[in-house]
Amino acid sequence: MKKKAFAAIIGVSMLASMGTGAFAATKLQEIKAFLNPEIKVQVDGTYADLRDVNGNAIAPIVYQGANYFPIRAVSDALDVAVDYDEATKTIILGEKVDGTSIAKGFDDMYHTKDPVQTTYKGKDYKEAFYDNASGNRNVSFMLYPDKNYQTLYLQIAAVGGDLTDFTIKDSENDIILKAENVIKSENGLVTVKVDIGGVEELYIYGSATKDTAVFIPLTTSYYK
Known part of the structure; x- marks a missing residue:
């Protein structure tokens, strides 16, 4: 205030x-x-x-x-x-009236436009982050809001198992902005909202088991 x-x-x-x-x-x-x-x-x-x-x-x-x-x-x-x-x-x-998709400029090895991997529960999101690597692992990627936005609305679904220790961090200042103990597979696609005002870089990560894939639709996850 x-x-x-x-x-x-x-x-x-x-x-x-x-x-x-x-x-x-x-x-x-x-x-x-x-x-x-x-x-x-x-x-x-x-x-x-x-x-x-x-x-x-x-x-x-x-x-x-x-x-x-x-x-x-x-x-x-x-x-x-x-x-x-x-x-x-x-x-x-502050927050913009119209959101900006995180798909713009997104660069990661798990970035895909393959309809097989961009489709979740019958809807094709066109672009997605889809990590279905084998073995227990750390799932992570970077975002670069460059201090241009106030809020991040990130949609995420764990497929086949739960995603644990899900964290969104201000990478430049090493500050945790949001932490969720678990993203449950049974909850489907959930939206995580986090204040990113003044943030240059975001490091987003969590832990997945060998049976868990992580799906993030890039076109409906956005900055405001």
């Missing part, structure tokens, strides 16, 4: 810094402003180390009595996803 209030307060006075595409607009107006490195920011009582995409420390711009911060730096401090829609010239904070 504190983070949401903080975002609402400073949101009216932020300077958008979303890359060169945002500055190609024709309605830019030149202004005279100042940098003020004395201004500090606290988030939930802790001083935030605001930095730009290159890791440089941020000093707010002071213009007509208001302090302006790069929105990317503030969103990182609040663990809120931020993205820029070039077509509509819109900065998007």
Whole structure:
């Protein structure tokens, strides 16, 4: 709640810094402003180390009595996803209205488009992660939301046996975001929801027995 209030307060006075595409607009107006490195920011009582995409420390711009911060730096401090829609010239904070399938850019040896393996209970999902390797094993793959999304909705089914110790981890910071003791085969296709605001990389893993296959439909698992 504190983070949401903080975002609402400073949101009216932020300077958008979303890359060169945002500055190609024709309605830019030149202004005279100042940098003020004395201004500090606290988030939930802790001083935030605001930095730009290159890791440089941020000093707010002071213009007509208001302090302006790069929105990317503030969103990182609040663990809120931020993205820029070039077509509509819109900065998007938090969860997007329309989801983005994790199939986009997915790269793993168990990525398949074979209808035999992408079909679950009579429905063909077109693309899937399908691990039916032999033997007791660790099942794992990586996802790369690149801090562009707030939430991951991951659909998963264990086939022929249960998947245990299922975990979704912030790989870059070694933080467990979600853990399920067991994904039961009898429950069919389940959806796991996890907050991924500010996360660059996700490591997803679990343990499967020799009789268990793991099915994840990529087209209906998505980021928002």
